[in-house]
Amino acid sequence: MTAPYYPSYAVGGQTEQCLAFGADYQRQILIVPPLFDEMNRVRRMLVEMMRALNQRGVGSLLIDLPGCNESLVPLETQDLNSWRAAVSSCAQQWGATHIASLRGGALIDDGPSLPHWRLAPAKGSTIVKTLIRMRIAGDKEAGRDTSEAALMDTAARGPLDLGGIRLGPSMIAALANAAPFALPELAERKLGEEIIGSPLWLRAEPQDDATMSASIAEDLDRWSASCGG
Amino acid sequence: MPFVEDQTETTIRELLIDVLGVAPATVAAMTNETPLFGALPELDSMAVAGLLTEMEDRLDIMIDDSDIDGELFETFGSLVAFAKAKVAAKG
Secondary structure, eight states: OOSOBOOEEEETTEEEEEEEEOTTSSOEEEEEOOOTHHHHHHHHHHHHHHHHHHHTTOEEEEEOOTTSTTOOSOGGGOOHHHHHHHHHHHHHHHTOSEEEEEGGGGGSOOSSOSOEEEESOOOHHHHHHHHHHHHHHHHHHTTOOOOHHHHHHHHHHSOEEETTEEEOHHHHHHHHHOOOOOOSSEEEEOBTTTBOSOOGGGSSSOOOOHHHHHHHHHHHHHHHHHSOO | OOOOOOHHHHHHHHHHHHHHOOOHHHHHTOOTTOBOTTTOTTOOHHHHHHHHHHHHHHHTOOOOGGGOOGGGGTBHHHHHHHHHHHHHHTO
16 A cells, blocks of 8 residues: 545534545554644655655554634634644544654644654744744845734734734744643654754755655654554 | 864754764864854754754853844854853853
């Protein structure tokens, strides 16, 4: 089986889609991607990584979070708790055996009682600060002078558009204080150590990295064979 | 005397490779006079946002956005000097 399939899961009264490979395998790894623009920059690398897992006999599923990709609900209605519920529902309905998260994915991956793997987990404050800086830079190019304080004031009262990403007040408030939760069964990975590759999520444009996809797949295969399932 | 490159400067070189995706050989050849903004196509105003946040994380500094002006990214040397001043200021 090499073709992808598109399972869905139910959460909060709506149905969300996923991209998955290898339905018949015993190990099924739920991938929780980086958040917002970082997710877009690594999607291709992640999907190539899932193909490599499939070739190794490991199933995987990349979750579409509510408000992202094919989702019909507005992003501004979501916050970290609704995304945490989405990850838990998806893992349960699909029968995940392991959870692997990247960057901001580590802020919402703690629901399921399964073995966890994290790559370069990020604090919420780092993510929101970069988005705000991008908005300020964009405004400056358009001849508008915007301050961080003014944007945060807007964010406290209603949705804030950060470079095309519309976040509601509860999302921005939650991100400001969010850090990855400590978990009992956790394998944390660093780029340049266990994983070969570069932080594609920081780049201005989406990129591909076949070596990095293969390196993550190899590490996930070895790790997931050693625990859970 | 062995040549020891300053750790802050090394971090800045790594940032240019990691965040901007500039070729390592290009970054290794940079000197204080190498122009950045306007000369390096990878460095646009959006990339600056990611660069500043990652700089804060890796050097454990805080950057007030009012500190940032056009001259900061003018040359490799001006960026390193800014970072060194921030690192020195935290004590």
